[in-house]
Amino acid sequence: MLLFLYNILLPIALLISFPVYLRRMLKRGGYxxxxxxxxxRYSKEMANRFAEGGWTWIRAVSVGEIGLALRLIEELKRQSPDFKAVISTTTSTGYALGLQRRANRPWIEVIYNPIDFYPIVSLCWKQIRPREAILIDSDLWPSFLALAKAHRSPVYLANARLSRRSERRYVKLRSLAQTLFWRNVTSLFAQDQGDAERWKRVGVPADRITVTGNMKYDTDDLASGINSRFSVWLQKHGINVGRPILLGGSLHPGEEDLLLSGFKLLQAEFPQLFLILVPRHVERTREIAQLLRARGVRFALRSEPDFQDDPSILLVNTTGELRDWYSAATVVVVGKSFYGVGGQNPIEPILAGKPVVVGPHMENFQYIVDELRTAGGIIQLHSADALVPTLADLLRNPSAASSVVARAFKAMAHHQGAIRRTASMIINERVKQDQDPGHESADWRSS
Incomplete structure (x- = not known):
C-alpha cells in the first residue's frame, strides 16, 4: 500500500517541482x-548489450560517487574477471565523467538514473536484467528497491553513511522506512562504527551491517604531488615548480570571492603565490569569470590556457579532474564549508599529501572531520576571519604543513583496504548465490 501511494504521489510531486528542475537543467546544461x-529508453545497441545478461547495476548520484563507483568496479573486475557493470547517475557532470572513464572498458555501460516511477523502473529492470545492485553512499529509492526484491536481486549499500540529521528523519518514519527501504536491502557496508550504530537505530538489522571502512579514504590509492600531471601542465605554461599554490576545491557561491580576497592579502607576503579555483559546478564558470574581471585580476581558464599576460589565477572549468589538481597544490581549502551546509569530501586532498583547511560547515563529514581534528590532521576554522592567518602559517612553515598531513595519514590508517573488503564481500555473496539455486533471480540469469 505504501509503495502504491508513493507511486501515486510521485508524478504530482514531479509536476510541482518541474519548473525548478527545468531551471537547473538549463543552468547546468548537458541534460x-x-x-x-x-x-x-535506450539505444538499440545498448539494449542489445544489456540482453547479454550478467550485469551489476551500480547507482552513483554525481561526480564524487561516480569516481568511487569506478574504483570499486575496477576492484570487482580484478577479483571476478567476468564482472560487468551498468553505472547510473543523476547529474550531467556525473554522466560525462562516467562516459569519459569507460573508454576502452566494454564491460562498463553508463546511463542516467531513471525516474523512480514503478512502471519506468520496471521497464529499465527488464532491459538491464541486473543480477545484483550496488548503491553508492545510500542512494535509496522505493520503486527501485521494490523491483530488486521482486526479482530476487541482492541490493548492497556500499560506503553507506548516515548523517545525524538523516538519522533523526528516519527514526520519525521508522515503520515507513522499514517497509520501503530496509526490508529490501541485502547487506549494508558502513563507513565507520558511528554510521553502523546510526543504521541500527533507524531499523536496519544488525546482522546485515558490516563496517568495511570508508572507500573515499582508502589510502591504497595514495597520490603523489611530485608526479601530478597538472604539476607538469602548469610548468609547461610557465608556473615554476617551486611556486606556492593555493587551491580551492568544490567551491560554492561566495567562496570564490572569499578566497580571492584572502589571496590578495597573502600576496603581500607571498608575491609568487598562485591561486587555483575549482568550482563544484562547472556551469558557474561564467559567473566566476565575471567576478574575477570585476576585481581586475588576470586569470586563465583550464580549457583556454592563455598564460601570455602572466596570470596569477587559474579557473578550472572542466570536470573529473579535481583529484589530480589537488596533487599540484601546496595548501587546499575545501568548499561548501564556509558558505553552504554539509561540506565536501576533505580526504581526497589529504590523500594527495596536502594540508587541508575547512570551514565550520562540515556536517556531512562530521565523523571523519572530528576524527582528523582530534588527531591534528585537519584544520577546521570557526569563521572565515581566520582563513588568511591560517593559510599564511601553512605557507610560511612547510614542516608544520607536512606534520598536519602525516597526522591525517595516521588517523586514516584503519580505512586502508576498504574498497578491497567491500568488493570481496560482494563477490563472496555472489559465489554463494551461484551455488544456491534458491537464490536465482526471476527467469533471466540463465536466459
Missing amino acids: ARNFSQRFG
Whole structure:
C-alpha cells in the first residue's frame, strides 16, 4: 500500500517541482543528451548489450560517487574477471565523467538514473536484467528497491553513511522506512562504527551491517604531488615548480570571492603565490569569470590556457579532474564549508599529501572531520576571519604543513583496504548465490 501511494504521489510531486528542475537543467546544461534514458529508453545497441545478461547495476548520484563507483568496479573486475557493470547517475557532470572513464572498458555501460516511477523502473529492470545492485553512499529509492526484491536481486549499500540529521528523519518514519527501504536491502557496508550504530537505530538489522571502512579514504590509492600531471601542465605554461599554490576545491557561491580576497592579502607576503579555483559546478564558470574581471585580476581558464599576460589565477572549468589538481597544490581549502551546509569530501586532498583547511560547515563529514581534528590532521576554522592567518602559517612553515598531513595519514590508517573488503564481500555473496539455486533471480540469469 505504501509503495502504491508513493507511486501515486510521485508524478504530482514531479509536476510541482518541474519548473525548478527545468531551471537547473538549463543552468547546468548537458541534460538533453540521452534524456530519454530517464524514462527507460535506450539505444538499440545498448539494449542489445544489456540482453547479454550478467550485469551489476551500480547507482552513483554525481561526480564524487561516480569516481568511487569506478574504483570499486575496477576492484570487482580484478577479483571476478567476468564482472560487468551498468553505472547510473543523476547529474550531467556525473554522466560525462562516467562516459569519459569507460573508454576502452566494454564491460562498463553508463546511463542516467531513471525516474523512480514503478512502471519506468520496471521497464529499465527488464532491459538491464541486473543480477545484483550496488548503491553508492545510500542512494535509496522505493520503486527501485521494490523491483530488486521482486526479482530476487541482492541490493548492497556500499560506503553507506548516515548523517545525524538523516538519522533523526528516519527514526520519525521508522515503520515507513522499514517497509520501503530496509526490508529490501541485502547487506549494508558502513563507513565507520558511528554510521553502523546510526543504521541500527533507524531499523536496519544488525546482522546485515558490516563496517568495511570508508572507500573515499582508502589510502591504497595514495597520490603523489611530485608526479601530478597538472604539476607538469602548469610548468609547461610557465608556473615554476617551486611556486606556492593555493587551491580551492568544490567551491560554492561566495567562496570564490572569499578566497580571492584572502589571496590578495597573502600576496603581500607571498608575491609568487598562485591561486587555483575549482568550482563544484562547472556551469558557474561564467559567473566566476565575471567576478574575477570585476576585481581586475588576470586569470586563465583550464580549457583556454592563455598564460601570455602572466596570470596569477587559474579557473578550472572542466570536470573529473579535481583529484589530480589537488596533487599540484601546496595548501587546499575545501568548499561548501564556509558558505553552504554539509561540506565536501576533505580526504581526497589529504590523500594527495596536502594540508587541508575547512570551514565550520562540515556536517556531512562530521565523523571523519572530528576524527582528523582530534588527531591534528585537519584544520577546521570557526569563521572565515581566520582563513588568511591560517593559510599564511601553512605557507610560511612547510614542516608544520607536512606534520598536519602525516597526522591525517595516521588517523586514516584503519580505512586502508576498504574498497578491497567491500568488493570481496560482494563477490563472496555472489559465489554463494551461484551455488544456491534458491537464490536465482526471476527467469533471466540463465536466459
